[in-house]
Amino acid sequence: MKHASILKNASRLGWCASGLLILILITFTIIRTLDLTTGTRPDNLFEARYFDFPVVTFVHMFTGLAFLVFAPLNFSQKFRSRYLPLHRLIGRILLACALVAGVLGILSALVLPVFGGVASETASWFFGLLFLFAISRAYWCARSRQIVLHREWIIRSFALALGVGTQRLVLVICQLTGYATFEETFGPALWLGFTINMVIAEAWINLTRHKSTTTIGRHHDRS
Numbered sequence: 432m433k434h435a436s437i438l439k440n441a442s443r444l445g446w447c448a449s450g451l452l453i454l455i456l457i458t459f460t461i462i463r464t465l466d467l468t469t470g471t472r473p474d475n476l477f478e479a480r481y482f483d484f485p486v487v488t489f490v491h492m493f494t495g496l497a498f499l500v501f502a503p504l505n506f507s508q509k510f511r512s513r514y515l516p517l518h519r520l521i522g523r524i525l526l527a528c529a530l531v532a533g534v535l536g537i538l539s540a541l542v543l544p545v546f547g548g549v550a551s552e553t554a555s556w557f558f559g560l561l562f563l564f565a566i567s568r569a570y571w572c573a574r575s576r577q578i579v580l581h582r583e584w585i586i587r588s589f590a591l592a593l594g595v596g597t598q599r600l601v602l603v604i605c606q607l608t609g610y611a612t613f614e615e616t617f618g619p620a621l622w623l624g625f626t627i628n629m630v631i632a633e634a635w636i637n638l639t640r641h642k643s644t645t646t647i648g649r650h651h652d653r654s
Contacts, residue, residue, distance in 0.1 A: 438639060445635065446503070449589075452596030453499050459599060460492050477613070480543045487535055487542060495532035495592065498525050502589050526570050529588065533563040550618025558625045562591040583636050590632035591625060598624030 466478055467488065473479050481488040502525055504510055511518045540555035569584035601620040605611060 441635075441638075445631075449503070449593060452593045452600070455599050456496060456499065456596045460496055463488065463492060476544070477546050477617075480546060484539075484542055487539060491532055491535035491539060494528040495536070495595075498528040498532060499589075499592055501525060502585075502592075506585075506589075522570075522573065526566060529566045529592070530563065532592075533559055533566065536562075547614060547617030547621065551621055552618075554618065554621040554625065558591060558594060558621075562588060565591060579640075583640075586632050586636055587629070590628040594625035594628045595621075596624070597627050600624075 463481060466473060467482055467485050472482050501521060505518055505521055505525065537556060537559035540552050540559070545552055565584050565588040569581055569588055572578070572581035572584055598620045601623055602613065602616055605616045605620065606613060610616065
């Protein structure tokens with residue numbers, strides 16, 4: 432009973448943290464959109480990269496944000512139980528958004544001028560490919576009705592998608608503390624953001640694996 436209470440509180444904390452990261456990304460998306468619609472090319476190299484490639488920037492931002500905003504709905508056990516066909520439809524839409532955002536995220540490392548050095552470029556490639564693998568694996572597990580594994584790979588996909596939000600938080604902290612310049616911290620912060628999220632995701636998967644197997648198995652039997 433005590434273990435269940437701890438997991439419940441941890442789940443609430445996790446969703447609060449996820450909500451904060453999503454709000455951070457929404458804020459940066461609004462700022463980026465306003466910058467791109469002014470018609471004036473920024474002097475700042477970081478901002479100018481996005482201004483020079485508006486289509487890649489817009490599509491990547493909004494498909495990625497759509498995935499993050501609507502994915503939590505499909506995590507809801509009550510929603511899945513009551514509206515399974517809708518859950519599956521939303522899942523397919525989210526899959527499309529995730530694939531587009533993931534591919535464009537990797538292409539951005541090729542198309543956009545490098546910012547943050549080798550650390551930034553390698554992080555974009557490594558975690559971009561890992562995200563595409565995770566979301567593809569989640570879809571394959573769903574198709575083959577391996578629901579427990581599907582849940583685990585979706586958690587990994589969602590954690591990776593939130594990685595940029597964690598990076599932005601790390602960057603803000605570094606800037607406030609005067610630890611290093613924005614460009615110096617950008618690449619390492621990107622690695623750190625994704626890594627923090629993946630460690631937390633794997634910890635949560637391992638902590639809840641037995642519980643999820645029992646719960647999902649029960650719902651699977653009913654369907």
